[in-house]
Amino acid sequence: EVDELLKLGIKHISTYMLQVERNTPLERMVEKQPALLPDDDECVDAYEEVASFLDKRGFERYEVSNFALRGFESRHNLKYWIGEEYVGFGLSAHSYLGNIRSSCADGLSDFYAHKRSLFEKLGNTELIEEHVMLGLRCKMGISKNYLASLGFDLSNNKNLASFLQRGVIFQKPEEDDRLYLNPKFYGVNNYIIASILAD
Numbered sequence: 408e409v410d411e412l413l414k415l416g417i418k419h420i421s422t423y424m425l426q427v428e429r430n431t432p433l434e435r436m437v438e439k440q441p442a443l444l445p446d447d448d449e450c451v452d453a454y455e456e457v458a459s460f461l462d463k464r465g466f467e468r469y470e471v472s473n474f475a476l477r478g479f480e481s482r483h484n485l486k487y488w489i490g491e492e493y494v495g496f497g498l499s500a501h502s503y504l505g506n507i508r509s510s511c512a513d514g515l516s517d518f519y520a521h522k523r524s525l526f527e528k529l530g531n532t533e534l535i536e537e538h539v540m541l542g543l544r545c546k547m548g549i550s551k552n553y554l555a556s557l558g559f560d561l562s563n564n565k566n567l568a569s570f571l572q573r574g575v576i577f578q579k580p581e582e583d584d585r586l587y588l589n590p591k592f593y594g595v596n597n598y599i600i601a602s603i604l605a606d
Contacts, residue, residue: 409422409457409460409461410460413464418475418479419473419474419475419476419479419481420473420475421472422454422457422474424451427444451594455594458590461474465477467480468590468593470488470546471545487541488541488544488545489541489542489545489547490537490538491503492505495510495511496511498511498513498515498518499513499524501525506529506534507526507528507529508525508526508529510523510524510525511523511524531557531559535554535557535558535559535604538557539600539603539604540600540604543576543586543587543588543599543600544593546587548587548588549585550585551584551586561586565606566602566603566605566606567603567606574589575588575589576588576589577589
């Protein structure tokens with residue numbers, strides 16, 4: 408299937424493992440026939456096969472679920488993933504400015520009354536969590552200096568030290584600040600992220 412997409416000249420592919428949502432027809436089907444879906448190990452194996460297939464064809468995995476030929480990365484999504492500011496206009500539009508995340512109302516009457524459906528100021532805890540979570544999902548990694556400026560010092564993080572020792576997370580020899588998740592462990596990135604944040 409991926410090969411057929413590439414024959415069409417596709418330059419960017421987002422691919423996700425199927426997640427069965429609650430109270431859906433698919434959930435009911437899987438409850439009746441559990442063998443309908445592969446188990447977690449089979450899913451990870453298939454996912455890594457897709458990643459390897461794309462890598463051999465020049466697609467860089469620049470985020471856990473996103474692959475692109477050089478220069479065709481999603482500029483839209485990258486803004487979210489690296490924490491850049493953005494402004495949205497219109498119904499349900501989202502913005503992120505000055506550590507404030509907000510969204511316009513999704514109904515016309517509330518929109519014209521200047522109501523918002525979301526307004527939250529991110530404190531240091533939220534900024535730390537987002538930087539670690541998003542950074543370790545992307546090829547740009549996380550910044551130790553940025554996290555330290557928010558009060559999260561990684562130098563005494565035992566879980567991080569263990570991950571570094573085992574090659575789960577690595578640091579490029581020419582860089583002192585940034586840490587990266589080894590792509591071999593993208594399949595268990597949520598566990599790794601939670602472990603670092605818990606320490």
